[in-house]
Amino acid sequence: xxxxxxxxxxxxxxxxxxxxxxxxxxxxxxxxxxxxxxxxxxxxxxxxxxxxxxxxxxxxxxxxxxxxxxxxxxxxxxxxxxxxxxxxxxxxxxxxxxxxxxxxxxxxxxxxxxxxxxxxxxxxxxxxxxxxxxxxxxxxxxxxxxxxxxxxxxxxxxxxxxxxxxxxxxxxxxxxxxxxxxxxxxxxxxxxxxxxxxxxxxxxx
Numbered sequence: 001x002x003x004x005x006x007x008x009x010x011x012x013x014x015x016x017x018x019x020x021x022x023x024x025x026x027x028x029x030x031x032x033x034x035x036x037x038x039x040x041x042x043x044x045x046x047x048x049x050x051x052x053x054x055x056x057x058x059x060x061x062x063x064x065x066x067x068x069x070x071x072x073x074x075x076x077x078x079x080x081x082x083x084x085x086x087x088x089x090x091x092x093x094x095x096x097x098x099x100x101x102x103x104x105x106x107x108x109x110x111x112x113x114x115x116x117x118x119x120x121x122x123x124x125x126x127x128x129x130x131x132x133x134x135x136x137x138x139x140x141x142x143x144x145x146x147x148x149x150x151x152x153x154x155x156x157x158x159x160x161x162x163x164x165x166x167x168x169x170x171x172x173x174x175x176x177x178x179x180x181x182x183x184x185x186x187x188x189x190x191x192x193x194x195x196x197x198x199x200x201x202x203x204x205x
Contacts, residue, residue, distance in 0.1 A: 058073075
């Protein structure tokens with residue numbers, strides 16, 4: 001749903017990490033080729049926001065009976081990302097299991113969602129996913145840091161997300177009460193579309 005909403009607006013990359021409700025099992029952050037970071041670090045107290053167009057959220061669930069607030073994941077997003085190598089770093093805070101998915105632009109009209117599920121992590125454990133927007137390989141690898149360095153450990157599932165066609169969001173009659181110079185007979189209308197449109201595109205839609 002987030003991808004379908006944002007696709008027509010501007011390019012973006014996003015990462016969603018989910019887990020069973022409880023104590024958070026890891027910290028996730030996106031890092032660009034210059035080392036600028038957005039997200040959570042190797043410990044629970046670390047959080048970075050080096051990029052103004054980036055955001056990070058810790059997702060929580062409130063138990064309707066006890067009222068307890070328990071964490072269930074994290075979400076990262078960066079709007080208008082530069083076309084360079086990015087890394088999603090995953091640092092273990094506790095032993096547990098998580099799912100992760102990333103949405104990345106493949107072309108100017110198409111995104112790809114890569115997803116991994118049921119991944120085990122321990123406190124101090126490290127995973128990473130490396131990618132380059134608009135220059136994606138046929139597959140991405142979830143790499144785990146082991147004794148001999150980084151090793152590709154899990155295969156991903158890939159879903160192609162095509163940019164949805166423009167749709168009409170709203171229509172208003174432009175009368176003098178709406179804007180000065182409007183048509184008092186209601187023959188002038190304004191149409192709001194779900195994405196930027198030229199006059200020619202709007203007339204032929």
